[in-house]
Amino acid sequence: MSARYVVGIDLGTTHSALAYAPIEEGESSAPVEVLSAPQLVAPGTIEARALLPSFLYLAHESEGPQSLPWDAERRFVVGEHARTRGVDAPARLVSSAKSWLSNSGVDRRASILPLGAPEDVEKISPVEASWRLLEHLTEAWDTRFAADDPGLALAQQEVILTVPASFDAAARALTVEAAGAAGLENLTLLEEPQAALYAWTLARGSRWRKEVKLGDVLLVIDVGGGTTDFSAIAAQEQDGALSLVRVAVGDHILLGGDNMDLALAHVVRQKLVAEGNEIDRWRMSALTYACRAAKESLLGDAALVSAPIVVAGRGSKLFGGGLRSELTRDEVSRTLVDGFFPEVPASARPAVRARAGLTQIGLPYAADAAITKHLAAFLGRQVGATEKIPGFTPRARHGDAGDRAPKLLHPTAVLFNGGVMKGAVLAARLLSTLNAWLEADGAPPARVLEGTDLDLAVARGAASYGLARHGRGLRIRGGTARAYYVGIESAVPAVPGVEPPITALCLAPFGMEEGTEANLPPHELGLVVGEPVRFRFFGSSVRREDTAGTELDAWKDGELEELSPIEITLPAEGRREGDVVPVKLHAAVTEIGTLLLEAIPLTPQKADERWKLELGVRTEG
Amino acid sequence: MGNKPGDAGRVTLRPVSEPDPTLPLLTRLWFAWACFFRVLFDASFAARAWSIRTARTARELPSAPTSPAELSPASRPEGEAPKSIRSVSKASEELPPGPPLESALQLLGLLQRDGRFFDFLEQDLTSFPDVEVGSVARVVHEGCRKALHAHATITPIRAEEEGAAVTLPEGYSPALVKLSGKVQGSAPYKGVLRHRGWRVEGLVLPTPVKGHDSSVIAPAEVEL
Numbered sequence: 015m016s017a018r019y020v021v022g023i024d025l026g027t028t029h030s031a032l033a034y035a036p037i038e039e040g041e042s043s044a045p046v047e048v049l050s051a052p053q054l055v056a057p058g059t060i061e062a063r064a065l066l067p068s069f070l071y072l073a074h075e076s077e078g079p080q081s082l083p084w085d086a087e088r089r090f091v092v093g094e095h096a097r098t099r100g101v102d103a104p105a106r107l108v109s110s111a112k113s114w115l116s117n118s119g120v121d122r123r124a125s126i127l128p129l130g131a132p133e134d135v136e137k138i139s140p141v142e143a144s145w146r147l148l149e150h151l152t153e154a155w156d157t158r159f160a161a162d163d164p165g166l167a168l169a170q171q172e173v174i175l176t177v178p179a180s181f182d183a184a185a186r187a188l189t190v191e192a193a194g195a196a197g198l199e200n201l202t203l204l205e206e207p208q209a210a211l212y213a214w215t216l217a218r219g220s221r222w223r224k225e226v227k228l229g230d231v232l233l234v235i236d237v238g239g240g241t242t243d244f245s246a247i248a249a250q251e252q253d254g255a256l257s258l259v260r261v262a263v264g265d266h267i268l269l270g271g272d273n274m275d276l277a278l279a280h281v282v283r284q285k286l287v288a289e290g291n292e293i294d295r296w297r298m299s300a301l302t303y304a305c306r307a308a309k310e311s312l313l314g315d316a317a318l319v320s321a322p323i324v325v326a327g328r329g330s331k332l333f334g335g336g337l338r339s340e341l342t343r344d345e346v347s348r349t350l351v352d353g354f355f356p357e358v359p360a361s362a363r364p365a366v367r368a369r370a371g372l373t374q375i376g377l378p379y380a381a382d383a384a385i386t387k388h389l390a391a392f393l394g395r396q397v398g399a400t401e402k403i404p405g406f407t408p409r410a411r412h413g414d415a416g417d418r419a420p421k422l423l424h425p426t427a428v429l430f431n432g433g434v435m436k437g438a439v440l441a442a443r444l445l446s447t448l449n450a451w452l453e454a455d456g457a458p459p460a461r462v463l464e465g466t467d468l469d470l471a472v473a474r475g476a477a478s479y480g481l482a483r484h485g486r487g488l489r490i491r492g493g494t495a496r497a498y499y500v501g502i503e504s505a506v507p508a509v510p511g512v513e514p515p516i517t518a519l520c521l522a523p524f525g526m527e528e529g530t531e532a533n534l535p536p537h538e539l540g541l542v543v544g545e546p547v548r549f550r551f552f553g554s555s556v557r558r559e560d561t562a563g564t565e566l567d568a569w570k571d572g573e574l575e576e577l578s579p580i581e582i583t584l585p586a587e588g589r590r591e592g593d594v595v596p597v598k599l600h601a602a603v604t605e606i607g608t609l610l611l612e613a614i615p616l617t618p619q620k621a622d623e624r625w626k627l628e629l630g631v632r633t634e635g
Numbered sequence: 636m637g638n639k640p641g642d643a644g645r646v647t648l649r650p651v652s653e654p655d656p657t658l659p660l661l662t663r664l665w666f667a668w669a670c671f672f673r674v675l676f677d678a679s680f681a682a683r684a685w686s687i688r689t690a691r692t693a694r695e696l697p698s699a700p701t702s703p704a705e706l707s708p709a710s711r712p713e714g715e716a717p718k719s720i721r722s723v724s725k726a727s728e729e730l731p732p733g734p735p736l737e738s739a740l741q742l743l744g745l746l747q748r749d750g751r752f753f754d755f756l757e758q759d760l761t762s763f764p765d766v767e768v769g770s771v772a773r774v775v776h777e778g779c780r781k782a783l784h785a786h787a788t789i790t791p792i793r794a795e796e797e798g799a800a801v802t803l804p805e806g807y808s809p810a811l812v813k814l815s816g817k818v819q820g821s822a823p824y825k826g827v828l829r830h831r832g833w834r835v836e837g838l839v840l841p842t843p844v845k846g847h848d849s850s851v852i853a854p855a856e857v858e859l
Contacts, residue, residue: 056744056748058849060841060844061842062842081845307777322770324771
């Protein structure tokens with residue numbers, strides 16, 4: 015049965031949401047609506063809400079079943095109640111599932127979450143955590159729509175699942191794996207910043223074509239609860255019409271609004287401790303919550319000088335034992351505006367934490383909280399992103415600047431996304447800093463594209479993209495945001511203390527579109543039958559010229575980034591164990607949007623013989 | 636695909652002047668609010684309701700949602716404790732059936748969860764300075780307001796500013812506008828708007844989970 019809806023799912027680090035629109039023939043554009051997902055919001059209390067907090071709470075035996083309308087015997091909680099319950103019993107809470115999914119330092123299929131949970135907690139893997147979130151949305155949809163008509167089940171619809179633009183091939187593959195476990199097979203991946211831009215065009219209607227001109231470079235700045243993501247999208251001419259192509263994406267930066275709330279809570283905590291108060295875990299959590307509310311009112315209303323912070327007593331005695339303080343505008347400016355968005359020159363780069371010999375297993379949080387520095391690094395790295403795009407003519411630079419080589423990529427417009435960017439002061443600081451860099455580099459200032467609901471934009475945009483695939487509205491092209499390489503160790507005599515030199519063989523070039531295959535590189539590799547064979551695996555978000563088969567003996571610092579290794583085990587069927595089989599490695603991008611790596615034997619035993627390489631294998635040692 | 640998502644549990648209220656005999660929504664709504672304010676302002680009523688709540692075991696309350704309950708102050712004399720909150724009095728055969736308790740308890744639960752409502756009302760304030768009462772009131776105000784706005788759509792009945800001169804035309808709804816002062820003659824009336832009035836346009840309450848005891852407004856907490 016063919017799909018009747020396009021469904022956009024924003025699987026966020028802190029919140030998830032689902033938007034949908036009916037697929038209709040003809041030009042009538044159906045409205046995109048957001049599903050209110052029933053979820054436990056307190057023990058035994060179910061409410062339908064547009065946002066599903068991306069938290070999973072593994073309930074203790076004493077708490078009994080965590081009944082949902084579709085499952086009376088459930089033993090875990092997803093959503094609002096999971097989040098609030100996690101404050102009471104943090105050891106049983108799984109949060110930031112998405113960040114774990116992109117953490118190449120751990121085995122993402124191993125049951126490791128929650129980290130450090132007591133022994134009676136049945137731990138789950140990062141893949142399962144995402145699976146459970148998607149499962150909840152699937153069940154909410156099916157209960158709502160498919161009770162009487164199995165053809166309306168979510169698994170039967172066209173699902174667009176968003177991922178951070180910075181997700182590498184392995185994180186994307188694992189996301190698809192989690193969706194598959196939740197029953198979603200008819201799936202396409204879409205990068206979140208692109209979804210945000212689709213949402214913007216949806217909100218603007220036909221007016222957006224007047225606001226975006228040929229030669230524009232749109233910078234999408236997405237600062238969510240837990241992550242920060244940058245993408246650049248260029249407006250080029252294709253077949254005489256305006257078309258958008260995503261030309262660059264940034265790194266995965268674990269830095270967002272939660273860091274800001276915590277930073278403010280520490281400011282208030284210091285004041286309270288100086289007054290002789292004790293701040294335990296419960297109070298700190300209440301303080302963080304109060305600071306978030308105060309932050310929102312101070313950032314939203316420029317006339318406010320300060321906002322009160324009150325943490326009431328914990329017990330049934332509300333009075334006595336409470337804490338009282340305030341957060342001033344000055345403190346918010348200092349902590350947030352200058353702390354997270356400092357005015358830095360375009361040459362600034364984020365500090366990198368020196369890698370300690372023994373690192374604790376955990377999420378690779380950003381070492382530098384300055385979002386402006388991360389942005390400077392992104393624009394500096396991607397200075398050449400628009401150079402080789404056919405049909406793209408960059409805007410002229412003014413004065414004599416045209417003679418100098420640009421120092422950074424020149425965005426002409428900025429689209430903000432993510433809850434943090436609701437703070438007008440923060441958005442203004444980011445824009446003024448960017449425009450100062452552009453001014454110094456001889457480029458005109460960037461303008462702001464206004465007018466989307468920042469909380470639900472990604473889900474709505476994803477659904478809107480789904481409609482675009484049915485021929486209505488614009489499509490952003492772009493393909494893969496990285497080129498991928500396999501590392502081959504050269505056969506040289508071993509020298510103690512010197513790593514054997516490694517050659518990077520390009521398998522998949524930059525910008526491969528969905529449903530396309532890369533050329534077969536001429537290089538042959540030998541695989542041992544019956545044993546897992548590992549290859550080092552690299553990605554580059556800046557090398558746009560390499561084609562499949564390009565060999566790199568050397569590369570500039572930071573050009574190639576090592577990803578988690580890839581692995582293949584040749585089945586013994588038809589061959590003897592231990593035999594070495596010569597193969598070529600072949601890359602394709604599936605219709606879903608994931609990278610598919612296959613080994614093709616030079617002497618196949620049967621027609622079209624090939625084996626799949628596993629992405630996202632755990633890095634050893 | 637008739638109803639839109641989010642409609643589950645949504646109640647669209649009818650105008651006050653058109654009661655619907657088949658569905659006692661108004662009664663329910665009125666009762667929830669009556670309870671709210673009486674619990675808030677009438678200490679003895681609150682105490683009585685509380686004692687019923689504690690005396691009648693938790694077994695009875697949650698099983699009551701579909702059966703009409705008699706906790707309505709209008710259907711029994713002041714001061715007389717109800718025999719059983721499940722019993723249906725003779726009076727209720729003439730009056731519209733009493734409201735189910737479940738939703739009232741849910742509303743109270745919401746106010747406690749988000750706004751520490753019970754904690755606020757149940758503590759004796761006399762010994763605390765106004766500064767502290769004021770700062771705690773912020774917590775209660777913010778939380779209860781959040782709970783209210785998340786579940787009820789409220790609008791003023793009159794759009795004019797309070798203090799403005801208003802004219803009530805013939806055929807105005809006495810249910811929507813209360814007359815005060817020199818109440819005489821017939822419409823149209825000219826007067827000054829003293830209170831804009833409030834009206835609930837819609838109310839969404841959580842879906843109760845079977846087996847959940849709504850009378851537990853907040854469970855006791857033991858930290859291990």
